[in-house]
Amino acid sequence: MYQGETLSLARLEGDFLEINFNNKNGSVNKFDSQTLDELRAAMSLLAQAESVRGLLLTSSKSVFVVGADITEFSVMFNATREEFVAPVSYTHLTLPTIYSV
Numbered sequence: 001m002y003q004g005e006t007l008s009l010a011r012l013e014g015d016f017l018e019i020n021f022n023n024k025n026g027s028v029n030k031f032d033s034q035t036l037d038e039l040r041a042a043m044s045l046l047a048q049a050e051s052v053r054g055l056l057l058t059s060s061k062s063v064f065v066v067g068a069d070i071t072e073f074s075v076m077f078n079a080t081r082e083e084f085v086a087p088v089s090y091t092h093l094t095l096p097t098i099y100s101v
Contacts, residue, residue, distance in 0.1 A: 002045050004038035009045055015053045017046060022060035029061050032069035046093070054096040064099070 002009035006023045019042055021029040029035070046055065059065065068076065 002042050006035040007038050009042040015051045017052055018056040018058060020058045021065055029059055029065045030069045032072055052095055056098050058100045
């Protein structure tokens with residue numbers, strides 16, 4: 001469904017979807033601008049998907065996500081909530097969501 005450089009969205013058996021964090025350009029997953037952009041794209045596709053029974057969030061790295069990219073803090077701190085957080089939110093989804101750490 002979606003394949004980025006830091007995450008992918010795939011349909012699993014039984015009408016479940018999986019977002020898998022797997023930064024191809026680094027040893028860890030982190031919330032940087034690229035990951036957030038890709039997460040927005042995946043969430044947009046997820047919102048349009050039909051017959052979805054649940055969402056599974058996984059990581060291919062030994063640590064799920066280490067946190068925000070500290071090299072991008074100045075940009076993040078200058079962003080409004082709408083620019084930074086709201087477009088990535090999945091709280092509006094009406095389906096079960098499971099994190100596999």
